[in-house]
Amino acid sequence: MRGLLAIIFLFVIPTFSITSATIPSIKLACILVPKWHIVIINNISEGVILHLKSRNDDLGNHTLPNNGSYDWEFCDTGQTVYSGEFRWGSKDQTLNLYDTHAWETCKNGKFFGTQHCYWLVRPEGFYIGKENTPFPNEGWHLEKSWP
C-alpha cells in the first residue's frame, strides 16, 4: 500500500508547478534543477497591475506601487514559461517574463545557487537585466514597449 502511495506521489507531484508565490512560507528547494528568482520593479510614477501566469497556473493580480516590486522563485524544469499582463491606466501589455530568452539573458553559468532576473517597468517600456542596477545602465535591455 505504501509502495502504491509512493508511486502515486511520484507521478502526481511533478504535474504541479511549485512556486514560492503560491506557498510563501515554504523555503523552496530545487532538486537537480536550477532555482530562479524573478523580480519585477515598477519604475513608473504611478501604480501598475501585474497579472502573472505560468503555463498551467494563474498566479493572480499584483499591484506594484511606484518603486514597488513583486518577486517569486521557482525550480526551472526546462519547460517553465511565465508571462505577465501589465496594466498602467488605460494601457495594457503582455510579455513573457521568464522563457528561453530570459534564461539566455540572465543565466549566471553557475549550476548551484539561485539565478536572478530583473525587469524594470518604465513609461517607455519593459527592460530586462541580470542585475538590479540604477537606471539608465547598459545592463538594462528594452524588450517591449507599451502599445
Ligand SMILES: *[C@@H]1O[C@H](CO)[C@@H](O)[C@H](O)[C@H]1NC(C)=O
Ligand atoms: C486578474 O485581473 C483580470 C483582469 O481584471 C481578471 O480577468 C482575472 O480574473 C484576475 N485574476 C485573478 C486570479 O484574480
Ligand SMILES: *[C@@H]1O[C@H](CO)[C@@H](O)[C@H](O)[C@H]1NC(C)=O
Ligand atoms: C526606490 O527604492 C529604492 C530601494 O528600496 C530606494 O533606494 C530609492 O530611494 C527609492 N526611490 C524612490 C524614487 O522612491
Ligand SMILES: *[C@@H]1O[C@H](CO)[C@@H](O)[C@H](O)[C@H]1NC(C)=O
Ligand atoms: C526609477 O529608477 C531610478 C533608479 O534606477 C530612480 O532614480 C528613479 O527615481 C525611479 N523613478 C521612479 C518614477 O520610480
